[in-house]
Amino acid sequence: MDFQLTDDQKALRSGVRERLAARFGRDALRAAVDEGPPRLDPALWRELGEAGFFALRLPEAEGGVGLGLPEAVLVFEEAGRVLLPGPLIATHLAAGAVAGAATGETVVTAVDGGLVEWLEAADTVRGDATGAEPLASVDPLTPLHRVPAPPARDLQAGRDGVVRLLTSLLTAAEQLGSAARTCELAVQHARTREQFGQPIGAFQAVKHLCAQMLVRTEVARAAVYAAAVTADPVDVAAARLLADEAAVRGARDCLQVHGGMGFTWESDVHLHLKRAWVRTYRAGGATESEEILSGDLSAAIA
Amino acid sequence: MDLDHTPEEEEFRARLREWLAKALPTLPPKPSPDDWPGRRAYDLGWQRMLYDAGYAGLHWPVDAGGRGATPTQHLIYLEETEKAGAPYVGANFVGLLHAGPTIVSEGTAEQRARWLPPVLRGEEVWCQGFSEPDAGSDLAALRTRAWRDGDEYVVSGSKIWTSHAEVANWCELLVRTDPDAPRHRGITWLALPMDAPGITVRPLRTLAGSTEFAEVFLDEVRVPVGHRVGAENDGWRVTMVTLSYERGTAFVGEVVACRRVLGALARRARENGRWDDAVLRRRLGRLNAEFRALWRLTQWNVGEAQRTGAVPGVGGSVFKLRYSHARQELYDAAAEALGPEALDLGQEWTLDRLSSLSYTIAAGTSQIQQNIVAERILGLPKGR
Numbered sequence: 109m110d111f112q113l114t115d116d117q118k119a120l121r122s123g124v125r126e127r128l129a130a131r132f133g134r135d136a137l138r139a140a141v142d143e144g145p146p147r148l149d150p151a152l153w154r155e156l157g158e159a160g161f162f163a164l165r166l167p168e169a170e171g172g173v174g175l176g177l178p179e180a181v182l183v184f185e186e187a188g189r190v191l192l193p194g195p196l197i198a199t200h201l202a203a204g205a206v207a208g209a210a211t212g213e214t215v216v217t218a219v220d221g222g223l224v225e226w227l228e229a230a231d232t233v234r235g236d237a238t239g240a241e242p243l244a245s246v247d248p249l250t251p252l253h254r255v256p257a258p259p260a261r262d263l264q265a266g267r268d269g270v271v272r273l274l275t276s277l278l279t280a281a282e283q284l285g286s287a288a289r290t291c292e293l294a295v296q297h298a299r300t301r302e303q304f305g306q307p308i309g310a311f312q313a314v315k316h317l318c319a320q321m322l323v324r325t326e327v328a329r330a331a332v333y334a335a336a337v338t339a340d341p342v343d344v345a346a347a348r349l350l351a352d353e354a355a356v357r358g359a360r361d362c363l364q365v366h367g368g369m370g371f372t373w374e375s376d377v378h379l380h381l382k383r384a385w386v387r388t389y390r391a392g393g394a395t396e397s398e399e400i401l402s403g404d405l406s407a408a409i410a
Numbered sequence: 411m412d413l414d415h416t417p418e419e420e421e422f423r424a425r426l427r428e429w430l431a432k433a434l435p436t437l438p439p440k441p442s443p444d445d446w447p448g449r450r451a452y453d454l455g456w457q458r459m460l461y462d463a464g465y466a467g468l469h470w471p472v473d474a475g476g477r478g479a480t481p482t483q484h485l486i487y488l489e490e491t492e493k494a495g496a497p498y499v500g501a502n503f504v505g506l507l508h509a510g511p512t513i514v515s516e517g518t519a520e521q522r523a524r525w526l527p528p529v530l531r532g533e534e535v536w537c538q539g540f541s542e543p544d545a546g547s548d549l550a551a552l553r554t555r556a557w558r559d560g561d562e563y564v565v566s567g568s569k570i571w572t573s574h575a576e577v578a579n580w581c582e583l584l585v586r587t588d589p590d591a592p593r594h595r596g597i598t599w600l601a602l603p604m605d606a607p608g609i610t611v612r613p614l615r616t617l618a619g620s621t622e623f624a625e626v627f628l629d630e631v632r633v634p635v636g637h638r639v640g641a642e643n644d645g646w647r648v649t650m651v652t653l654s655y656e657r658g659t660a661f662v663g664e665v666v667a668c669r670r671v672l673g674a675l676a677r678r679a680r681e682n683g684r685w686d687d688a689v690l691r692r693r694l695g696r697l698n699a700e701f702r703a704l705w706r707l708t709q710w711n712v713g714e715a716q717r718t719g720a721v722p723g724v725g726g727s728v729f730k731l732r733y734s735h736a737r738q739e740l741y742d743a744a745a746e747a748l749g750p751e752a753l754d755l756g757q758e759w760t761l762d763r764l765s766s767l768s769y770t771i772a773a774g775t776s777q778i779q780q781n782i783v784a785e786r787i788l789g790l791p792k793g794r
């Protein structure tokens with residue numbers, strides 16, 4: 109029993125990190141934010157496809173990379189760190205089922221609850237997007253549409269259930285990456301910004317904000333990696349809840365540590381916060397996770 | 411990432427379960443919280459049973475009288491004993507989790523032979539004399555003095571919050587041997603026999619009503635130089651060894667216990683109808699996530715310890731910070747699930763709720779743990 113990454117997993121993570129730094133570094137992120145209405149770069153999407161981002165878990169016999177959920181979690185964590193835009197999870201989950209998804213030639217999005225991300229950029233929409241109305245999305249890099257609520261049915265069952273489970277897990281991985289990143293940003297700033305003749309990180313009030321960011325991140329990391337191994341719905345719900353919290357509160361605290369600079373458009377902090385907010389709505393969000401977790405307690409009784 | 415256990419580990423678990431099923435029904439009834447002689451006898455009796463069955467000092471090295479088990483086997487042991495409702499270490503806490511491990515890693519062969527076997531056999535109780543009235547979080551401010559007089563140290567001063575002092579045979583004592591040296595360099599670690607002349611123990615009542623700790627007054631108490639562990643004035647380093655054990659492994663079994671309580675809470679809420687309250691239900695769901703994650707973090711830390719062979723490091727502070735708060739939240743949620751019965755001291759969870767209040771204070775307060783995480787893991791500058 110060991111959470112230690114294998115050498116292959118470490119190599120995968122550093123490979124993805126390098127590739128994303130080269131292809132979607134800070135300049136690219138800021139350019140994407142400032143270029144006006146968000147659009148998906150088809151070249152980037154195909155490159156992600158070539159790198160195996162979408163075909164990662166597809167069996168090798170079907171042209172995939174043949175890896176598992178732990179590897180997918182590591183990759184999506186990296187995507188979350190750099191705020192990589194696009195319907196990444198929907199396309200990843202469509203690999204093998206929708207032609208061209210695995211290679212990144214087809215952009216796939218999915219209706220999730222009352223929302224669809226990246227509707228206009230998508231070549232294929234899974235689910236019924238009839239009557240979709242655009243929202244003025246809070247996240248500058250995630251266009252959103254509202255769709256009328258679907259008729260009630262059992263969302264945990266069958267293929268829907270699997271998609272929800274994996275959407276939740278990979279969302280948790282993205283949130284984890286964002287949480288770790290905002291913790292780093294806060295610590296970097298706290299070490300260098302000086303007030304009252306010392307780095308602000310020497311003040312305990314600041315120090316303790318940073319310490320709690322790390323604690324939330326590491327607790328979430330243990331939950332997310334474990335859920336990636338077990339794929340158990342209760343483990344996934346726990347991972348999701350803790351990762352959502354780590355990302356949202358991490359971004360908030362990071363903003364606080366940055367002071368007025370944190371409130372500016374120029375800082376990246378708000379981009380992490382806004383994306384984290386968008387992600388919290390996926391696959392039923394906190395309400396669904398909490399009900400799954402309390403259902404688990406109750407099931408132990410029955 | 412591999413969360414499976416090896417066949418050997420599963421076999422170890424199966425044998426332990428089998429033994430617990432046979433051993434636990436033979437335990438005497440639990441003594442009341444205020445019956446200290448009874449508590450001592452009960453806790454030592456349990457330790458003796460463990461010893462006879464080959465489970466004492468499970469993860470201690472074989473040459474220290476232990477069984478040389480891996481950290482993972484130790485984790486399985488903590489998990490299974492807790493699941494089976496076995497007694498907790500109780501009065502053996504300091505002997506097994508603080509002083510013992512310190513002597514294992516810092517003691518001479520003679521010292522190991524003198525002090526470790528009685529701890530493992532359930533014959534001697536240890537207490538921890540670190541904190542003083544003016545040295546709590548700032549432990550290095552301690553002032554209890556020790557002078558050298560021939561082959562003995564003469565010790566005078568006072569300690570406070572000493573758990574189990576009333577029933578202890580030995581005290582791991584921190585004393586100042588060089589008042590002129592920089593604070594951290596004038597401290598020495600001594601094993602103090604609690605029956606030595608000049609020691610007065612005054613029990614202190616906790617907010618939970620029972621006397622869990624005591625003040626210890628030392629008036630020219632004589633301690634043989636051979637009772638010193640580590641070099642003179644090197645006690646701070648020796649102490650850090652002890653504290654890393656305390657934060658690293660002391661709470662493992664409790665996480666399992668908390669998960670059990672959470673299940674029992676859900677059952678209670680179903681019985682009294684409060685389960686229909688979605689707010690409470692979701693709160694308990696959130697706690698389920700919390701304790702599952704803490705259990706995973708424990709497994710992670712243990713796996714790490716197993717691979718690197720290192721003592722549990724500052725990672726223990728991350729765990730302790732989150733766990734101590736989660737435990738308090740658990741019993742606050744319990745109070746919500748109980749309703750007005752939460753005001754009844756006859757309810758087990760009411761007393762547990764009171765005890766949980768010490769978790770953010772004892773073994774390093776949450777503020778101190780946050781300093782440690784920020785300075786030692788994140789590398790933020792020290793400051794005021």
Ligand SMILES: Cc1cc2nc3c(=O)[nH]c(=O)nc-3n(C[C@H](O)[C@H](O)[C@H](O)COP(=O)(O)OP(=O)(O)OC[C@H]3O[C@@H](n4cnc5c(N)ncnc54)[C@H](O)[C@@H]3O)c2cc1C
Pocket residue numbers: 312537538539540541542543545546547548570571572573574622623768771772773774775776777778781
């Ligand atoms: C149930 C229980 C059992 C115990 N058992 C033992 C035992 O067996 N042996 C033993 O030696 N000790 C024991 N202790 C003592 C325990 O280690 C101390 O209580 C603890 O270290 C805090 O010290 P203090 O009580 O003097 O509080 P203080 O250090 O006075 O702290 C008071 C408040 O100030 C804050 N504070 C202090 N310094 C800082 C700082 N630098 N930055 C930010 N905030 C700060 C603290 O966080 C706390 O909120 C026990 C305590 C409890 C509650």
